[in-house]
Amino acid sequence: VQFAKLRLAGFKSFVDPTELWIEPGMTGIVGPNGCGKSNLVEALRWVMGENSARRMRGGEMDDIIFGGTTARPARNLAEVTVLLENSARTAPGMLADLPEIEVTRRIERGGGSAYRMNGRETRQRDVQTLFADLGTGPQSSSLVSQGRVGAIINAKPEERRGLLEEAAGIAGLHARKHEAELRLRAAEQNLTRLDDVITTLE
Numbered sequence: 001v002q003f004a005k006l007r008l009a010g011f012k013s014f015v016d017p018t019e020l021w022i023e024p025g026m027t028g029i030v031g032p033n034g035c036g037k038s039n040l041v042e043a044l045r046w047v048m049g050e051n052s053a054r055r056m057r058g059g060e061m062d063d064i065i066f067g068g069t070t071a072r073p074a075r076n077l078a079e080v081t082v083l084l085e086n087s088a089r090t091a092p093g094m095l096a097d098l099p100e101i102e103v104t105r106r107i108e109r110g111g112g113s114a115y116r117m118n119g120r121e122t123r124q125r126d127v128q129t130l131f132a133d134l135g136t137g138p139q140s141s142s143l144v145s146q147g148r149v150g151a152i153i154n155a156k157p158e159e160r161r162g163l164l165e166e167a168a169g170i171a172g173l174h175a176r177k178h179e180a181e182l183r184l185r186a187a188e189q190n191l192t193r194l195d196d197v198i199t200t201l202e
């Protein structure tokens, strides 16, 4: 699976719809200070499910929406789409047969954000699991931002294990395990409730 295209609108300094093709191999972004290089990388992290406003360099998530300049009014909507090319058919699970997977995240001021996968509404958890299965994600070590190298050197052992697990491609399994545990707990609660009902009836 290849990242093929990134589309932004209303996201931080990218107020007008902007499309970027991502070619195979390594991608570098160059430009003068403040031109929006970090914003592009943040857009990619955001669409993969980043849910910490602080890690998006903001006080709250709405801060990623274009906040206006002296020349242009603020927007109330931001949207980022990433197009994944799956011609090798290596996407996980039910996505394996799709030639392309398009993931979109949209946020409305005061209204929170929502995700779509190939046009269909999707839970954040499913988007995060998809990227974890692909060996990447909002906090992936393959996105190297300023200060990251030092952060890895100073990381706690558990954090460093997280990086190794991501590299080994097992981060997705953890997400699945967590979800299975939540379902198990819900089922257990239903059973307990059922026991109560039976006791009442007896």
Ligand code: ATP
Pocket (backbone or CB within 6 Å): 011, 012, 013, 031, 032, 033, 034, 035, 036, 037, 038, 039, 040, 063, 064, 065, 066, 067, 068
């Ligand atoms: P540097 O090389 O200095 O790190 P950079 O190219 O990485 O810079 P960014 O940090 O991506 O640049 O972009 C910063 C610009 O984005 C600033 O001009 C800032 O005003 C603008 N910006 C950030 N958030 C918003 C927002 N919500 N609305 C409008 N502009 C924003």
